[in-house]
């Protein structure tokens with residue numbers, strides 16, 4: 260919950276808007292440095308979680324690289340000062356134009372997901388008279404035990420190269436002279452709250468790394484992706500995720516050879532807790548069996564509840580009246596435009612301010628213009 264001095268300043272801005280607490284971001288980045296970078300791990304920030312220029316500036320200053328999934332993100336990373344040699348490019352469907360942009364900047368590594376992609380990348384690299392460094396994104400068939408829409412490492416998912424295809428891909432690489440295999444890559448899902456899937460991932464990564472090296476390739480990059488979850492129910496008590504436990508697990512379970520480095524791609528865990536969506540109550544309405552609080556933010560500003568049935572904590576910033584039960588809903592013409600059902604919060608009235616918490620990741624980046632809604636500029640705590 261924010262102090263009154265902040266709340267009175269937030270009142271001066273037109274709602275709905277994203278509010279980023281830079282102090283929380285900095286504390287999080289300090290922990291990532293102390294627990295991750297200090298062990299020699301390479302950490303790429305997944306721009307798809309948040310690509311605001313100001314956020315990227317802090318992320319870059321902390322010493323993280325960039326993990327991009329589109330040409331637009333590569334361009335944004337470069338514009339924000341990330342060096343091309345710390346940019347990884349992932350994605351199951353890279354267009355020729357995006358590949359050529361990445362080649363022209365000689366980025367660190369392409370994470371490749373299919374035999375056909377390898378052939379296309381080889382051809383385009385040849386056309387540009389260059390060699391592309393690649394990591395194979397392998398599908399380890401590990402259940403991340405998270406929502407099915409954000410599980411990515413199972414056999415039936417569209418991501419990665421399946422184990423059955425690995426041999427033929429390795430065979431084919433011998434003839435793809437404009438590609439240099441430097442590593443293997445995994446990403447099993449997002450908002451992973453249990454440790455077991457990561458342990459299983461380590462075991463699979465060790466097996467696959469040994470197997471591929473046994474076939475005569477040298478892998479300097481072992482990239483285990485991202486996916487570390489945050490606590491959506493208690494953002495105040497858990498503003499900074501437990502990175503020590505996370506990195507300890509990998510340090511203890513990944514068997515690196517002397518020439519190998521461990522890489523991560525963290526998104527949500529870096530920026531999730533520092534952002535809130537600030538919205539105003541437009542109307543309250545009594546339904547047959549429900550009280551509705553109708554707010555001026557909708558699924559157009561934060562789609563996660565509608566898309567993944569995600570639950571964000573709701574803090575009422577300007578009321579401490581006795582609590583009441585509400586459905587907190589947006590103005591968009593869709594019944595899925597609901598932030599929370601049956602949530603007990605202080606009674607609100609028209610004009611009250613509400614913070615929808617833990618919205619720093621996959622919030623503002625997924626904003627849409629549906630219903631021709633106006634996008635308000637985001638607000639940062641260090642420039643309130």
Ligand SMILES: *Cc1c(COP(=O)(O)O)cnc(C)c1O
Pocket residue numbers: 305307308326328349350446448449450484485486487524525526527528620
């Ligand atoms: C989305 C994504 C990430 C980041 O995931 P988080 O759950 O936000 O940490 C990392 N790597 C790849 C390939 C991704 O697609």
